[in-house]
């Protein structure tokens with residue numbers, strides 16, 4: 547598959563077969579995505595891979611919150627500008643109509659829409675999720691870096707015959723994500739490289755572009771948390787810290 551084919555065939559998939567994917571494939575994808583450019587070569591993305599029991603733990607915590615009527619955490623950023631210019635408001639509305647219409651949910655069916663949205667917090671059935679954080683001090687240019695990185699991941703997944711869905715929806719339960727992912731409050735580069743060396747689930751899998759072997763260690767360490775090496779991982783890309791919304 548060439549880059550044009552990857553770009554054209556990528557689409558947001560919201561129903562995964564759950565077909566297994568070797569951990570080595572994800573390692574290959576993430577290692578290559580680390581080649582993504584970034585302003586000043588900051589490589590500011592902090593990524594965390596959850597799968598197996600840890601992902602199940604996250605999903606069930608959010609499931610419990612939703613069942614208790616909890617509508618989520620205060621959002622760190624607005625999903626869209628307050629007064630969305632008409633052209634964008636129209637695209638957003640059309641997207642919603644297509645999305646819910648495809649599921650046979652009428653516009654006024656609030657419960658139906660909520661049920662469809664809640665599939666977000668099941669990762670649409672995918673058994674692995676990649677969470678991307680940026681340090682609190684990072685600015686919009688670094689958000690752009692993260693987007694470039696994530697698009698690289700999504701295109702590389704296509705080359706591997708896999709699909710994905712970016713998900714800002716996880717930001718709605720970001721406190722619970724934080725409990726499970728357990729990222730450092732505001733990692734410094736030094737702290738980052740320390741945790742990289744210690745890499746386990748809950749520590750970043752990101753690394754310097756020149757240091758991709760660390761990434762492989764991270765993936766292996768993820769497996770030490772209950773996913774046997776070689777056990778297959780699915781692929782959904784969860785992008786919980788940028789500023790776009792479904």
Ligand SMILES: Cc1cc2nc3c(=O)[nH]c(=O)nc-3n(C[C@H](O)[C@H](O)[C@H](O)COP(=O)(O)O)c2cc1C
Pocket residue numbers: 556557558559560641666711712713714715716785788789790791792
């Ligand atoms: C940053 C970002 C966040 C997104 N968040 C969600 C989300 O939370 N849930 C979802 O179902 N789709 C989400 N999407 C997918 C968009 O709805 C989708 O990309 C858009 O409708 C275009 O469709 P396509 O990806 O199939 O080309 C997100 C996309 C991006 C880029």
